[in-house]
Amino acid sequence: QVQLVESGGGSVQAGGSLRLSCAPSGYTYSNNCWGWFRQAPGKEREGVARIYTGGGIPYYADSVKGRFDISLDSAKNTVYLQMNSLKPEDTAMYYCAADRLAGFCSLGWAYPPDYWGQGTQVTVSS
DSSP: OOEEEEEOOEEEETTOOEEEEEEEESOOOSSOEEEEEEEOTTSOOEEEEEEETTSOOOEEOTTTTTTEEEEEETTTTEEEEEEOSOOGGGOEEEEEEEESSSHHHHHOTTSOOSEEBOOEEEEEEO
């Protein structure tokens, strides 16, 4: 049973930074897709950043490009989302997601991931 455990959410003022972590249990990534999604109240869930462990350039939503950075630490089997220059509109529940293969890394945000984390709240105040 694969579980994705997120941490690192919290409250921060606009312009601040947070780093989210996602540590999968029961799975070691290899040539698969990892990503972060978010959902704000009253809005649909949207893809934020994704990375394919088999190589390639990370992909970001336009709304976070230049401010967010997704990275992998293979030694710790952990995926990170570094969020800088946070804005109030970044306020949302953030979810880690993974696919056993290339999944949504090659087929787009609409392709359903195999695994989801439980979510971690990020609140940015103005």
